[in-house]
Amino acid sequence: MTTKRDSGRLRPAALFLALGAFLFFVLVLPAGLRAAAQPGDGNVVINPGFESGVASWVCKTCVLTAGAPAQSGAAAGQLRTTHRTTLAQLLQNNLPLQPNTQYQFTFWARSSGGQDLRVDLLRPTTPATNLGLNQSFDVTTEWQQFTATFTSAGINQPISNARLRFRAAKGKGLQYSIDDVSLVATGAPPTPTATPTATTTPPPGGSELLVFDWNQLVTTAHHGFPWDKPPAQNGNWVTPINYAEGTFHFRAELRHMPSQKDLYLQFCIWQYTSELETCSHTLPETKISYRGNTVILTWSEAIKDMYLKNGRPLVWSEPRHRNGVSVKNSTKDPVSDYSGWNWNGENPADWYPMDMRFTVVVVEKGKSFSGWDNYIP
Known part of the structure; x- marks a missing residue:
């Protein structure tokens, strides 16, 4: 039974446990992980300065060590590529991310030959989902700090499995130094609101629909045909609004592919x-x-002018099966292994992974397009 004189004091056993925990945190837990465990700067990256060696980092097709030269502290991540044609990747997995939130990403880097780095943030699902960051950085032989501000995308609720990925240039034996990596939320996530029951106001010029928005990698697993199945906006396009005789507007943003191609x-x-x-x-x-x-690149085409297989139009009042994109080479042949094409003489490693965003909007008959500013941040 506890007496009054025990109140507010730690018993010997409890004192021993508390002291042990304190000593573990201060003396045993590596300094970089202690810093990550303490609140303050909001950085979700663990071991951001490689002061705890290479803990929490994964290197693919590369060798990663921690040491000099460093921008700050005693160490930085030292990456050396090990393959001539496969891009080296430096990863940190299982990062938390809030939806529709502004983030600032910063890091310091240098490379022995001035080779660039490409960095993206993705959700490693099948297919992978880009989370709003996908950018190439002009790395030189001198230390520089790089910064990118973006709004998280591709998710509608908090996640804990975001993947931060650095991709090196192509080549064997390339040397990079990376230090002080930071990913910090600079804006609050949106406050949930009730879903309105009324229809949304049509954009200027008439009604239109976002039909397709591929914003991620295209890999060989997509066989040259990334698609949605079933597609979005799959209702009756004849009535009450006539989209079937309207116009498609296309926007292609090709960010990266392994080789230069037409x-x-x-x-x-x-x-x-x-x-x-x-x-x-x-x-x-x-x-x-x-x-x-x-x-x-942006362009448009009236639906009535589009190609029809065997001259037969779709039944626009009924659901469609899928929407998709065909990747074609300069001679307009699919870079695909479907239908016995065998990539049509192309080397798929020269084409995939292809990092692109392909967006399609349909505008009702007789109306004008409101513009890409309403769809692309």
């Missing part, structure tokens, strides 16, 4: 599995020339 991206809709099919035309003005930098 290509086409063709949007297609399939119905009744593949019995009915309609696709945009690959016209000369829709050719994309990728030369190592992000390319953005």
Whole structure:
């Protein structure tokens, strides 16, 4: 039974446990992890300065050590690529992320030959989901601090499995130093609100629908045809609003692919599995020339002018089977292994993974498009 003189004091056993925990935290737990465990700067990256060695970091197709040269402290991450054609990746997994929240990402880096780094934040699902950060940084032989501000995307609730990924340039034996990596929320997540029951106000010029928005990697697992199945906005397009005789507006943003190529991206809709099919035309003005930098191209096509398989139109009053994109080479052949194409003579490693955003909006008959500013932040 506890007496009054015990009140407010630690018994010997409890005192021993508390002292042991304190000594573990101060003397045993590595300094970088102690810093990550303490609240303050809001950085969700663990061991951001590599002061605890390479703990919490994963290196693929590369060798990672911790040591000099460092921007601050005693160590930085020292990465050396080990493959000539496969891109090295430095990863940290299982980071927490809030939806629709502004973040600031910063890091210091240098490379022995001035090779760039590409950094993205993704959710490693199948297919992977980009979470709002995907940017190339012009790294030089001298230490520089790099910063990117973005709003988290692709999720509607908090997650704990975001993956931060650094991708090195192509080549074997490239040397990078990376230090003081930080990912901090600079804005609060949105306050949940009740879903309105009324229909939303049509955009200026008439009604339109976001039909397709692929914003992630295209890999060989997609076989040259990334698609949604079933597609979004899959209702009756004849009535009460006539989209079936309207216009598709396309926006292609090609951010990265392994090689410099000329290509086409063709949007297609399939119905009744593949019995009915309609696709945009690959016209000369829709050719994309990728030369190592992000390319953005926009165009439009009236639905009535699009290609029809066997001349048969879709039944627009009924649901469609899937929407998707066909990746085609400069001769307009699919870079795919479907249908016995065998990539049409192309090396898939030169094409995939392809980092792109392809967005499609349909505008009702006789109306004008409100503009891409309403869809692309």
